[in-house]
Amino acid sequence: MIALLLLALLGRVVHLQTEVRDRIAARLERQQHFNQTLPARRGSIFDSTGQLLAGSVQSSVLFVDPKFLIDQYDLRREGAVAIERDLARLSTILDLEPFALLQRISEKYPARYLELASDLDEQTIQAVRSIRMPGVGVQPRSMRIYPMGSRAAHVLGGVGRNGHGIEGVELALDELLSGSDGAVRMAKDARRRAIDAQLDDYSPPAHGRHVVLTIDARIQALVERELRNTVDRFRASGGEVVVLDPQTGAILALANYPSFSPQVIEDSSAVARTNRALVVPYEPGSTLKPFIVARAIAEKTTRLDQMWDIEGPTWRTSYGRRITDVHGYDKLNTWDVLVKSSNIGMSKIAESLGQRRLDDALRGFGIGRRSGIDLPGESAGQLRDVSKWTRHSTESLAQGYELLVTPMQMARAMASLANGGRLVTPHVIQGTLDADGQIASIRPPEAPLSPQSIPPQAASDVLRILADIPVRGTARNARLERYNLFGKTGTAHRAVNGQYNQENYTASFVGGAPYEDPRLVIAFIIHDPDKSQSHFGGIVAAPPAARILEESLITLGVAPSPKLDLPPDAIAKHLYQFNERDYTPREGDALRNTPASPTDLADVRD
Secondary structure, eight states: OHHHHHHHHHHHHHHIIIIIHHHHHHHHHHHHEEEEEEOOOOOOEEOTTSOEEEEEEEEEEEEEOHHHHHHHHHTSTTHHHHHHHHHHHHHHHHTOOHHHHHHHHHHHTTOSOEEEEESOOHHHHHHHHHHOOTTEEEEEEEEEEOTTTTTTHHHHOEEOTTSOEESHHHHHTHHHHHOBOEEEEEEEOTTOOEEEEEEEEEEOOBOOOOEEESOOHHHHHHHHHHHHHHHHHTTOSEEEEEEEOTTTOBEEEEEEESOOOGGGGGGSOHHHHOOHHHHOOBOOGGGGHHHHHHHHHHTTSOOTTOEEEOOTTEEEOTTSOEEEOSSOOSEEEHHHHHHTTOHHHHHHHHHHHHHHHHHHHHHHTTTTSOOOOSSTTOOOOBOOOGGGOOTTHHHHHHTTOSOBBOHHHHHHHHHHHHTTSBOOOOBSEEEEEOTTSOEEOOSOTTOOOOOBSSOHHHHHHHHHHHHHHHHHSTTGGGOOSSSOOEEEEEEEEOOBTTBOOSSOEEEEEEEEEOTTSOOEEEEEEEESOOTTTOOOHHHHTHHHHHHHHHHHHHHTTOOOOOOOOOOOHHHHTTSTTOOGGGGSOOTTOTTOOOOOOTTGGGGTOO
């Protein structure tokens, strides 16, 4: 019995020295210490000129512990009267209804935390503290601010109440911008107030990195102004614009309309936040034609001076499909097939390539795959495998139908023509700021070289044709006096519920400037313009796109263009109604707004 008693005592001692000891020590630790989080500061976002697009400021949040507050007043003799009196004073300071405030707190009982107000100034904080309400306190909080309002909203995205990015750069670089919180172990008294820091158990916060974008806030403002004005003027449902440097792929501006405010991003709808320039594809219409012509020239299935029997205004394919042009051309050379946007001529050029090489041509310009831009959610568009094409596909694709593209893909493809045939990767992130204020790139150190979409000579030939379109073609309303503009207009039927109609169109312009040394390319897309105002790409989209290019190039300090060279004699003598005087711009001719001509109508017919 004595041995058993000793054994039991020994077991008890072991139990007390192991399991019970650890439990008591843990409880003691919780009673005497706590870990205080040291929040990291979110990094700022700057444009390419150093202007602040997004930053963080220290703010204050007023909170209450509903259980502690109500329990403390219940212990008082005049508890009900006192809580009503103090809440009335608090509600006056916060500009709230006293009864509504009491109801909010009562409904949360026995919860331990309820946020009452945020973004408080120091005067309000001192007034709240003077009431000395138990369980009411103020804690610091970092608040995200966007000093330029909604500018570049779809590029920036925003930050939610949890402090993490929603959409755009804020989401794509959330981990880099957020940094990581630190912590310090604090001793506390019986009222849970911090009384001492255990500096031997301290980890400092790693603040978020500052990010520099390729966006130029000045050009972004121009783009948003012109896009908003165009949508309003033509009573359209919306639009998108992309402006990029064709040599590097750096995006100087990207906008969608309607837009939203990053400051209150959680109050916006998912539709408003959608970056449609990357996410929502459309049928490009005639703006696709230059890339088909470029490949045909590269493959030598056509020449710039080759004459085509247009047999307009109507031509039937070998299988009986009718292709129409608005103007009844007899013959056009390849140069004018593109300048006059002849659907018949384009169908014949596409047929000369054949389906395999036509498919290769489009994919070579990045159609049907993502561009690789460093923003989330990009769509690849849609280009069916050539094995699934029908006998109608060649002529449909030649006119910019039977495929879906994004504005970003079209701007990238046009950049390829502007830079000698290289398919650059678009990007909006330039890098991060290091400790010395220098920009450190976060792109892969050995980024792959831009693939060659077509030979440089073919790109140069087509670019010269595109410079004729503002002079003699469908973009004459967009001609600039200061710079030689190049580009292609498009007016495409838009399918609604799977059917085309005579009311829904997409008006677009894809081009750039200056022709002799391209610095910028632009894709300007307008959806569903009101036909009573106009719905042609040459009237709706080309003039505002030209204004953006002109003002942007002036902003960047680009010198004016020399006089545009005339087409080679061997080509000029076969051009439709060619006149040398057209190449000398007259004062007042730039950015005209005249009614649609038959040439402008050429983009519309399927």
